[in-house]
Amino acid sequence: MRHWKKLVWMVVAVIGALGLAMIATVRGEPLNAVWLIAAAGCIYALGYRFYSRFIAYRVLELNNRRATPAERFDDGRDFVPTNKWVVFGHHFAAIAGPGPLVGPILAAQFGYLPGTLWIVIGGVLGGAVQDFTTLFCSIRRDGKSLGQMAKDEISSLGGYTALFGVLFIMIILIAVVALVVVNALKNSPWGLFTIAMTIPIAFLMGIYLRWLRPGKVLETSIIGFVLVLAAVVAGRYVAESWLAPYFTYGGPTLAWMIIAYGFAASVLPVWLLLAPRDYLSTFVKLGVVMALALGIILVRPTMLLPPLTRFVDGTGPIFAGKIFPFCFITIACGAISGFHSLIASGTTPKLIMQEGHARMVGYGSMLLESFVAIMAMVAATVLEPGVYFAVNSPAGIVGALPAQAVQTISSWGFPVTESAMAELAQKVGEVTLFNRTGGAPSLAVGMAHIFSKVLGGSGLMAIWYHFAIMFEALFILTLLDAGTRVGRFMLQDLLGHFWKPLGRTSWYPSVTLTSAVIVAAWGYFLYQGVVDPLGGINSLWPLFGISNQLLATIALCVGTTILIKMRKARYAWVTLTPLGWLLSVTMTASYQKVFHPHPRIGFLAHARALSDQLAAGAVPPGDIGQVQRLIFNDRLDAVVTGIFALLVALILVESARQWWMYALGQKQPVLQEGPMVVSKWATEGEEAGG
Amino acid sequence: MAKARRVLWRIWEMVREVFGDKAYDRYAEHIRTHGGEPLTREEFYVSQLQRKYTRPSRCC
Numbered sequence: 001m002r003h004w005k006k007l008v009w010m011v012v013a014v015i016g017a018l019g020l021a022m023i024a025t026v027r028g029e030p031l032n033a034v035w036l037i038a039a040a041g042c043i044y045a046l047g048y049r050f051y052s053r054f055i056a057y058r059v060l061e062l063n064n065r066r067a068t069p070a071e072r073f074d075d076g077r078d079f080v081p082t083n084k085w086v087v088f089g090h091h092f093a094a095i096a097g098p099g100p101l102v103g104p105i106l107a108a109q110f111g112y113l114p115g116t117l118w119i120v121i122g123g124v125l126g127g128a129v130q131d132f133t134t135l136f137c138s139i140r141r142d143g144k145s146l147g148q149m150a151k152d153e154i155s156s157l158g159g160y161t162a163l164f165g166v167l168f169i170m171i172i173l174i175a176v177v178a179l180v181v182v183n184a185l186k187n188s189p190w191g192l193f194t195i196a197m198t199i200p201i202a203f204l205m206g207i208y209l210r211w212l213r214p215g216k217v218l219e220t221s222i223i224g225f226v227l228v229l230a231a232v233v234a235g236r237y238v239a240e241s242w243l244a245p246y247f248t249y250g251g252p253t254l255a256w257m258i259i260a261y262g263f264a265a266s267v268l269p270v271w272l273l274l275a276p277r278d279y280l281s282t283f284v285k286l287g288v289v290m291a292l293a294l295g296i297i298l299v300r301p302t303m304l305l306p307p308l309t310r311f312v313d314g315t316g317p318i319f320a321g322k323i324f325p326f327c328f329i330t331i332a333c334g335a336i337s338g339f340h341s342l343i344a345s346g347t348t349p350k351l352i353m354q355e356g357h358a359r360m361v362g363y364g365s366m367l368l369e370s371f372v373a374i375m376a377m378v379a380a381t382v383l384e385p386g387v388y389f390a391v392n393s394p395a396g397i398v399g400a401l402p403a404q405a406v407q408t409i410s411s412w413g414f415p416v417t418e419s420a421m422a423e424l425a426q427k428v429g430e431v432t433l434f435n436r437t438g439g440a441p442s443l444a445v446g447m448a449h450i451f452s453k454v455l456g457g458s459g460l461m462a463i464w465y466h467f468a469i470m471f472e473a474l475f476i477l478t479l480l481d482a483g484t485r486v487g488r489f490m491l492q493d494l495l496g497h498f499w500k501p502l503g504r505t506s507w508y509p510s511v512t513l514t515s516a517v518i519v520a521a522w523g524y525f526l527y528q529g530v531v532d533p534l535g536g537i538n539s540l541w542p543l544f545g546i547s548n549q550l551l552a553t554i555a556l557c558v559g560t561t562i563l564i565k566m567r568k569a570r571y572a573w574v575t576l577t578p579l580g581w582l583l584s585v586t587m588t589a590s591y592q593k594v595f596h597p598h599p600r601i602g603f604l605a606h607a608r609a610l611s612d613q614l615a616a617g618a619v620p621p622g623d624i625g626q627v628q629r630l631i632f633n634d635r636l637d638a639v640v641t642g643i644f645a646l647l648v649a650l651i652l653v654e655s656a657r658q659w660w661m662y663a664l665g666q667k668q669p670v671l672q673e674g675p676m677v678v679s680k681w682a683t684e685g686e687e688a689g690g
Numbered sequence: 691m692a693k694a695r696r697v698l699w700r701i702w703e704m705v706r707e708v709f710g711d712k713a714y715d716r717y718a719e720h721i722r723t724h725g726g727e728p729l730t731r732e733e734f735y736v737s738q739l740q741r742k743y744t745r746p747s748r749c750c
Contacts, residue, residue, distance in 0.1 A: 076720025077738065082707070089708035099750035145745075166746070173750055214732040217709040275739045278748065279709070333750050342746040475748075482748040489744045505744070548750065 009049065016042030023113065023307065030302045033378045036112070037296060040120050040374045044367045047124035052132065052363040059563070059571040060136050062355040065682040069143040070351055072677055079143070081353040084360055090351065092365040093282045094343045095131070096289070098177055098476045099333025099548075100373035105439035105446075106541060107330040108380040108388065109316040113307035114327045115377055122328070122335030123370030126578035130552055131340045132362035133559040133575060138345035139352055140673045146345040150554055152672055153561045154654050161651045162554050166342065167490055168644070169547040171518070173339070174262070174483045175525035176544040177476045179536050182254045182526070183438035184469050189247035190239040190429055190462075192254075194470045195477070196247070197231035198277065199261075205276035220276070221283040228280065228474075232466050236429060251530040258480070259523040265481040266488050266515035274481045281475040288471050292375050295450040303381035305388060310412065317393035317409075318437070319538045320600035325589040328581075329545035334373025336578060338551025340366065354681060379446030386416025387424065387433075391442040394535030395435045405434050429462035437535040444468035487518040528633045531626075539603070539637055542593055546644050549586040553579065553648050557655040564662055565669040583652065590645035594638045603641065607634035713738065 019039025023031060056062045073079040082090075107115040138144055144152070147166065151159025185191045205224045209216065238247060249257070265273050314322035319330065328335070344362060352358055380388060389409045390398075398405040402418045409416050425433045428448060433441065448464035456464070489505060491514045496503015502510045529536025556579040563572050596602030599609040610631050613619050619627050661667040706712055714731050721728040729737065 074720065076717040076724075078741065080716060083704065085704055086707045089704070093708070094747060095749045097748060097750045170746075177750070210732070210736065215714050215735040216711060218706050218711050221709065270739045270743045271736055274743055282709075337750060339746070339749045343749055346745055347742075347747065479748050479750065482743060482746075485743050486746050544750075 009046070012042045012045050015039075016046060023116065027307070030304055031307075033296060033301050033303050033381065036116060036303070036374060036378060040116070040371060043120050043124060044371065047128070048364060048367060051124060052128065052359050055129065055132060055363070055574060056356070056359045059568060059574055060133065062136070062358060064354045064356045065678055066355055067677040067679040068139055068352050068355060069349060069674065070353055071679055071681075072674070073142070073350075079350045082351040084353065084357040087348060087351045087353075087357065087361050088365060089286075091343065091348045091361050092368055093286060094347070095337070095340045095365060096285060096369050096372060097333065097479055098180065098472060099337060099339075100369055101376045101443055101472065102177075102180055102439040103331040103334055103545075104373050104377040105380045105443050106318050106392070106537070107327050108305060108377060109309065109311050109318045109392070110323055110327055111306050111308035111312070112303060112377055112381045114312070114323050115331055116374065118328055118331055119334050119370055119373045119377065122331075122578075123367060123373075126552075126581065127334075127336035127340070127370065128363040128366035129574060129578060130336055130338075130555050130559070131344050131366045132358065133563075134341040134555050135344040135349055135352075135358050135362035136355075137559060137562050138349040139355060139358060142674045143349040144345065146341050146551075146555060146558065149345065149558050149562075150651070153558055153565070154651070154658060158554075158557070158651055158654045161647050161654075162551075163490075163494075165547070165550050165554060165647055167487060168640075168647075169339065169544075169551055170483050170487045170490075171521045172525065172540070172544050172547045172640070174480050174487075174522040175529065176537075176540045178255070178258050178262075178480055178522065178526045179529040179540060180438040180440050181473050181476050182251055182258065182530055183436060183535075183537075184440035184444070184473060185249075185254055186251055186436070187248055187431055188239075188469075189244040190235040190466050191469045191473070192247045192249065193238045193243075194228075194231045194235045194466060195473045197234075198228060198280070198470070198474060198477075199273070201227045201231070202273050202276040202280065205280065206272040209276060210271050217279050221279045224276065224280045225283055225287075228284070228470065229467075232463060232470055235466055236462065239429065252527070255523070255527050255530045258477075258526070259519055261477070262480055262484045262523070263515055263519045266484045266519065267511055270485070274478075274485065277474070277481060278478050281478040284471050285475055288468075289372055289375075292379075292447065292450070293371075295447075295454050296375060296378055299450050299453045301378065301382040301450060301453075303378070304383065305381040305385050309385075314598075314601070317389060317397045319541060320598065321542075321589075321592060321596075325585040325592070326542065328585040329542050329549070329589045331373065332545045332548040332552075334370050334376075336549070336552050336582065337369075338548045338553070338555055341551060341555035354679065376443060379443050379450065382446050382449050383442065384414075384416065384420075386410065386414040387421065387445075388442060389414050390416050390421055391433050391436050391445065392439065393435065394437050394533070394538065396533035396535065398435070400435070402432070402434050427458060427461045428465035430465075435535075437537050439537075440469065440472045443472065484515065484518050484522070487521075488514045491518060528629075532630070532633075534600070538600070539634075542589060543637060543640060543644075546586055546590055546593070546641060549582050550644050550648050552582055553586065554651050556582070557651050561655055561658055562671075564659055565671045567669070569663075583648070586648055587645060590641050590648075593641050603634045603638035607631045607638075610634070710738075 016039055019035045022035045070079050070081040104115050147162040150162040201224055205220050209220050312323050398408040406416050406418050444465050447468040448461050451464040452461045492503050529540045556575045559575040560572050597605050599606040610627050662669050714734050
């Protein structure tokens with residue numbers, strides 16, 4: 001390296017260290033969020049420059065002379081060699097979803113420090129490594145999927161584990177994000193009107209794209225975006241008019257609406273609803289991420305939340321359990337998200353033009369997603385802590401009445417008043433902000449706070465709030481549509497083995513049946529969450545985190561196995577380190593969620609506490625049915641958690657068996673890569689790049 | 691000035707490509723050079739969507 005370059009990197013390291021030191025040590029006085037952003041940014045820069053380079057050159061040995069699947073199978077459709085910035089955009093748009101926005105908001109109950117450290121360190125050493133290695137493995141194997149690689153490289157049992165893991169995670173994931181939307185739209189005519197309008201807007205876009213201007217996605221997205229903005233503004237007038245009651249519903253009704261919507265989206269032609277929504281949400285998502293970064297830099301907000309709160313002891317109101325393991329389960333996306341490995345072994349490897357690009361696309365996109373999680377954390381910390389807890393705590397913990405809630409929360413040392421909450425609710429155009437669990441409303445308040453300081457002042461706060469809610473709901477619903485549809489295809493594929501016609505994806509009886517099964521599966525968990533007095537997030541979000549980490553375990557096991565087969569066992573620690581950490585987190589969390597003696601943490605303890613109440617006759621006769629349902633749901637959740645833990649153990653044992661045999665020399669590692677064909681873009685003497 | 695315009699144009703082209711506006715042109719080009727029976731713009735658009743949404747395309 002040149003001297004001045006060394007100097008630049010030293011400055012970056014010093015700023016990063018200084019930022020970290022500030023956020024870790026400052027006590028008593030509020031810190032400016034810029035420190036958080038600076039520290040994170042510097043660590044990402046260092047991680048990218050040095051660690052990803054090490055992985056690219058030493059560990060994986062990316063080779064630009066070797067033709068990628070995109071070049072070898074170029075068909076102008078699936079396999080298309082594409083500019084690396086374009087692939088980066090595609091890949092980032094595909095991996096970035098609601099996860100990194102919601103997780104940090106929930107985990108902020110511990111204070112901003114634990115979540116921030118996990119996002120940054122987990123991102124650099126875990127998530128980005130997983131995405132990068134999975135992408136690389138898929139590129140070297142003609143763009144194969146994770147499930148296929150697990151089958152080929154580990155064993156067919158490993159492959160089936162991956163298949164079931166994907167189906168399970170899809171169902172839990174959809175249920176939990178749908179719950180977030182329901183909680184955000186509860187009794188909010190403005191919010192519901194805006195979201196409802198996105199459906200006819202999507203229809204219009206779909207028709208426009210199909211018949212008027214086929215394939216002109218960008219201009220259609222811009223038209224759609226303008227219409228959605230109009231819907232956000234119009235929502236205020238609807239909420240203040242005689243129409244309001246038609247858009248005001250409680251949780252259970254909204255849950256049924258979303259279930260009906262999910263079914264419709266799965267059976268309707270994809271060009272009509274799913275695809276245009278997806279374009280709209282991608283457009284809004286990329287825009288908002290950039291706007292939020294700009295907003296934070298311009299406003300430089302002060303973080304009012306302390307670095308650590310008393311809830312590190314496990315008694316938190318938003319979700320119960322100690323920092324270890326629950327902080328690392330709650331924040332999955334943003335630090336390490338197993339779901340990414342499906343994208344990294346899906347469309348992306350078929351677009352990569354040169355192997356060297358995998359570094360920026362795989363490692364780089366994940367760092368950007370990690371940065372989005374940091375911004376969400378900042379949005380949580382700009383609220384007064386009392387307000388943050390009042391918005392995010394379920395009625396079952398702090399009390400359903402505002403007076404009870406403010407008293408409970410103030411007694412924890414986070415002062416908040418009824419009048420302050422009422423004023424804030426009025427400012428953002430909502431009836432109430434108490435017990436709005438799920439993270440979305442509090443993120444929207446934080447974002448509205450930041451945006452309104454840049455543009456419009458408190459007069460536009462309500463518009464910004466509903467813009468933020470629309471933004472979150474938009475891509476949650478996109479995920480729900482797309483997930484239900486993929487789940488339907490997977491199920492049809494599976495059932496087709498038993499009876500051929502069920503596997504036909506255009507046979508309407510089969511389409512209807514399998515869609516209904518998938519929707520019923522996530523709909524059940526969603527409904528259970530909506531009627532749960534503890535808010536549902538408390539039980540469903542950890543389940544989602546665990547299932548996501550399960551996929552990450554599979555991806556890292558595949559990565560490690562391939563590293564060993566490449567005779568790179570001495571570098572296996574690159575994937576084994578995050579794997580080891582994930583295993584300890586996932587296993588501890590699964591065990592605690594099932595067997596912990598505290599009813600707020602352990603599913604079985606909660607079921608026991610409820611049945612004791614039933615046995616003692618402490619339940620009013622009218623509520624007996626509901627309590628019995630809660631007991632059943634607790635046991636079901638325990639079983640689901642147990643299955644996840646079992647799948648993790650299974651894939652690990654299967655992989656470890658292979659590693660052991662290679663180590664003892666009982667089995668010769670066979671590397672199953674695609675053939676080495678010299679790329680037409682290769683330049684002489686080039687080994688790696690990007 | 692001219693250089694700035696060129697850079698902006700490049701960025702705009704890339705944004706269009708990320709959104710998939712140029713997918714058909716690429717496909718048509720591929721058919722032209724490699725041969726085969728081309729789909730119309732509309733057929734291509736719909737069939738690409740069918741393929742795209744049968745596998746995980748969106749993440750959490």
